[in-house]
Amino acid sequence: MLQGIGASPGYGIGKAIIIEDANLDYSSVKYSGAQEEKDRLYKAVEQFNEETREMAEGLKKSAGEKEAEILEGHITMLADPFMLSQMEENIDSGAVAEAAVDTVCTMFYDMFAAIEDEMMRQRASDVKDIKDTLIKILLGVKSIDISAVAKDSILIANDFTPSMTSQINGDNVAAIITEVGGVTSHSAILARAMGIPASLSAPNCMNVIQNGDMLIVDGFKGKVYINPSDDEINEFRQKQKVYLEEKEGLKVYFNKKTVTKSGLVKKVYGNIGKPDDAQNVIQNGGEGIGLFRTEFLFMDRDHEPTEEEQFEAYSTVAKTMDGKEVIIRTLDIGGDKAIDYLKIGREDNPFLGFRAIRYCLKNKELYKKQIRSILRAACFGDIKIMLPLVTCLEEVRQAKELIAECEQELENEGIKYRKAPLGVMIETPSAAIISDLLAKEVEFFSIGTNDLTGYTMAVDRGNANVSHLYDVFQPSVLRAIEMTIKNAKAAGIMVGMCGEAAANELLIPKLVEWGLDEFSVTPSSILKTRKTICECE
């Protein structure tokens, strides 16, 4: 058994294929004049660029943009005028093209490898990859066609260069093993992106393992079993089956509609805090964004963001979601989220104080900038506005007036915008109690269970002496939720939930029964939540 680093989860069972480094001995190549050698060099560079670009395209499909960028970086590195002129100088002083490539790349390899930095080591392996590929092209050496290996092959190499990994076909490769590299290496990142189990830095694996050996790779623990017994194989086949079933079990929910057994159609959305997170929602099968917290735009800085900055952030999310619903919650600061330059001041009871909608309605200029940027971003997708911490009708009416003012201003200024449906968060007992009245003012509700539980039970979840009272299953909290959903249904408006409770397996059946339409959860919980809903009556 070899003990490597478990770098990509899963179990791989199959036959070993050892990928030897190609023979790059160029000592028998004869110098055929400076001009000839330069021509050979530039022809090889051209072919290199062409092949690399092709591989990058392929990689974009199998593993994603980020992985492909590494290969595209190789083209930029080789286009370096300094590097190429150094190679030419070498050729002028009598070196064959292969030797020129070798000398110059090795010089840079040594420079990068000498720096104590993970990223620089990656650059060193990039340079080596460039060097080997160029020399292979110059010599006309063909290496093993990795893309054509048989099904259930386990590939073993000293290291997988980006140009090698780009040829791996996930259907045929059961696992990969390397002699060097760790969890952050290129091989590891790619293996995870393609869902191929990997054991890296398995000591001396190139010598210990023979071509055709039967292998088991445990990608969790990094263990490699060589020619295991039938019992061991059966044991791991069983483990593999359970793991894949679990993974598959959720995967089937990726493209599935969220429909209960009796045919009720629901929606599972994701909660996000930054524009980048929207991608995460899509990758996890989210049908929209049920809560876009906008505080991030205002935090970690010394002045408020401009309308342009906000517009950029909101429209980015709208574009990423490509027509799917995006619910933007307006600024929810105060309470535990203090921001110095907003000058809220010290309060004895910040959770009962000057926060969220209360602050925004008193700071109209700041609030209008946010509303204007949301209305402008609405041109790029299905954007809705949600007000936080509403406790009374006046707050909603005042906000509506401000929104109308912003629309009029944009109209007068000739700036493109679109009307955005308005909703409120139900996160105070007051809002739940008057939810029948609020339902007549707005187009949707979203129940924020975190604050609703805290305010209903009058408990600080961070205080260990009382935190046991913080429980969404307390009858008062459940009644507040049920009342809100029923009032929304009676008024015919959409009602969702964006607190942690929306992903709670025990609560979901009740929420479905009461008629909740939309469940907005952290992106990693989306598929599990959809599964739970689909299993409801």
Add this chain to the structure above:
Amino acid sequence: MVQKSFTLKNKMGFHMRPAQVFVGAMAKYPADIKIEFNGKEIDGKSIMNIMASCMKCGSEITVKCSGENEEAMLAEAAAMIESGFGEE
């Protein structure tokens, strides 16, 4: 010759992406560009030399441009460096 000094602000310093963007922009100018860092002079048009020099966040560097249109070249270099190459 015109020159200006900077302190690198973006977290990752002159890594692959900034170096790529920087070299791409500087290649448009016929003038020479040198970056002085740690007592060494680095060719500002060579991505390999820039990356290998290991300029990090907080590094003090001096950019020197000489040749045709050197003022504009320095101004563009300055804008990129001062904005942290659009990174954090």
